[in-house]
Amino acid sequence: MRGHLVVCGDTPLAFRLADELTTRYLQDVTVILPSKKRNHGPQIARLPRVKVHEALELNDEAFRDVNADLARAVALVGNSEVGNIHAALRVQELNPGARLVIRMSNTSLGARIRTLFNDCAVLSDGAMAAPSFVAAALGDPAPSHVRVAGRTLYVARRSDRPKTIICGLADTRRSEGNPRLLPDPHETANLVLAVADKTPRDPLSAHRPHHRPYAFLARNLRLVLNRRLMQVVLVLLAVIVLGTLALALSGGSSFSESLYLVLLDLAGAANPDTSLGGAAKATQVIVTLASLALVPAITAAVVDALVRARLAGPLALSEPISGHVVVVGLGGVGVRVVAQLNDLGVPVVCVEMNEDAVGVPLARREKLPIVFGDATRKETLRSAWVNTCRAVVTVTSDDITNLEAGLSSRDLKDNVRVVLRLFDDDLAGRVHRNFHIPVSRSVSFLAAPAFAAAMMERQIIGTIPVGRKVMLIADVPVAQGSALEGRPLSEANQRGESRVLAVGRRGGQHFDWEPQDGYLLVRGDRLIVLATRGGIGSVRARSIAPVPEAPWQPG
Structure with missing residues (x-):
């Protein structure tokens, strides 16, 4: 069977890719997977025009069994990036002329890996899907921007006067459905491809907070001066006032002298004076002993306040904002969603459980607020100001976390736009119908067309719909x-x-x-x-x- 296509893996992406190749491109596909009964094996086996070959590992024997030496293209879309690279090297030895499409989340490494092969495209499913999540969060009807070589490019109308125009994209004035693409000269195009440079191009910019330093200071004080610390402070003030009055009345000293002695006693610097009366001596002893009890109490209260502030995350020490987008999860997909929203000038608040997540350095470098905590808890979502946000994008690697965070966000704000990342496409559809969440998307569903195009058309790294x-x-x-x-x-x-x-x-x-x-x-x-x-x-x-x-x- 010369010229056939081979897909390796039993992941959701492998299933969607095989479906895309057979239904849209009408190609015969052979899928190599460990078992027809596990993961997405049953769904893949039911696809028309698909031949399934079971192999525990992608070794030379497995590729010879499916005639990979005669294949036109081979896609390696398993979860193991090292395994994908190893298998690609095997395929190249068997069939140097085959097109290779390799799934890798590390795009910088992928750019180097592709140079090892004669004809290779290295794609990230997260990078392919991120523009759709961004577009859904902003309410765009379709993705209108793409990340290319470290830049975010987006489609804009020339009348909007974008700062940096790459080229004229299309002239849609004659017919919106059948635009004239890449007109020459490009100045005649009313749609252009521009570089996103963090300049707000969205109505969200109207909701940016006005900085009020006094309100900021008041909120910070409320956070640090918690109830326990306030109780200790009140007790301390009571000891100072009562001790000063008692010493002034019993010792015959002036009010200022009595306050001076009490403060020294509280600091542990009591100066015994045998000439004082019994009441004055008793007052000095009581104040000194009270200070011994108050010092550890004050220390504990201060430490507790600082720990609470640290656990609350950076956003707890900043002003409330509105009209922003809350991104839950700073993994491979989340970091790309955050980067593109930030490039587009949209205010972002990040929520993440793990301080070592791959997207945390980017968020800190861009000075984006991060709330560290469990996104399924309403307290965490309140800290991210979900009740005043425009959209919530949940893109962690766990379906249950994404779903619960989305539903909890709806509880805090009825009309908030929720964009869910769900691995299970069937679950995504049922959530859409039964929970009335308007947008629920699977990364594999969004990325599969780009992987299929790479197998058929080579080196495709992004798509832009125009009419x-x-x-x-x-x-x-x-x-x-x-x-x-x-x-x-x-x-x-x-x-x-x-x-x-x-x-x-x-x-x-x-x-x-x-x-x-x-x-x-x-x-x-x-x-x-x-x-x-x-x-x-x-x-x-x-x-x-x-x-x-x-x-x-x-x-």
């Missing part, structure tokens, strides 16, 4: 001996079909976002290309090395 059409963003390497090697960059641009957005010279991680049309392309250059489906195919065909013809054999 009834879809623009693709691809990372295209220039191979040695290809038609583009040694040619000016302008030859990769095709009117209405493709446009180069950025160039990574000689495979480097740094991209030039203002490339010159006269720049001569060399092998190893990476092109970030915005194009139609046909345009991507054309650019890709000119970027790959020609296949050497087989030597002629006499008959």
Whole structure:
């Protein structure tokens, strides 16, 4: 069976990817998985045009059994990233010409890994799904932005005057459903692709809090001066007042002298005076002994106040805000959602249980408020000001936590927009219908189309819907001996079909976002290309090395 597709894994993404390839692209697919009876094995086995091969591990024997040496493309979408890389190396040895699509959450490592293979796309399902979560939180009808090479690009109207425009995207004035894509000159486009630079482009900006330093100080004092500490302070004041009065009346000293002696006694510096009367001596002894009891009580109360402030998280020491988005979970998906919301200028409050989560350094670097605590508890959600937020996005790795946090948010605010990440697609659908939560999304469902496109069209890293059409963003390497090697960059641009957005010279991680049309392309250059489906195919065909013809054999 030459030219077939192979998918490795029994994950939700493997199931959705196989379904996408068979139903949308009408391809024959072979799936390698450990068992038809575990995980998503039963669902995969029921798909039409899918052949299932059971193998406990992805070794050479398993790939030979499914004729991987004849496969057109192989997707490795298991949960083990090391296992995916190891299996990809096996496939390349068996079939150097096969396209490889590898699932990896670490995109920076993925960019390096892909250079080890002849024809490889390394994708993160979290990165692919994040724009949909962001769009759902903001109420956009469809994702209108994508993260590319460290930048968040978004679709804007030219009339909105975005600060940094990458290129003209489309002219939709004639027909919204059938826009003119990548018009030349690009100034004629009313829709443009722009760089998100944290400038607010959302009505949420109107809800940003006004800083009132006196109110801020009052709230901080209320947090630190808790009930226990206030009780100790009142007792201390009572001892000072009563001791001063008693010493002044019994010892014949002035009020100021009596206060001076009492404060010294409280500090442990009592000065015995045998000439004092009995009442004055008794007062001094009582004050001194009271100080011995009060010192540990004051210490305990202060420590308790500081611990409470620490456990309450940074947000407890800041002003209330409104109109923000609460993101629950700073894992692989959450960190991307937070980064894109922050780039778009949307105020964000993060909620996370684990202080070592991968997204915590980003949130701290961007000075975003974080509430550390259990998101299923209403106290934690109140600390994140859910009752005044615009949307709650729950993207932890646990379905129950996401669901409970979403429902608890609804209890605190009836009309809050809730975006749930649910691994189980069937559960997501039932939650949507029965709990009346308008948005519940599965990462595998959102990411599968991009993985399928990568298998069929290669190097797709993002999609942008424009009317009834879809623009693709691809990372295209220039191979040695290809038609583009040694040619000016302008030859990769095709009117209405493709446009180069950025160039990574000689495979480097740094991209030039203002490339010159006269720049001569060399092998190893990476092109970030915005194009139609046909345009991507054309650019890709000119970027790959020609296949050497087989030597002629006499008959």
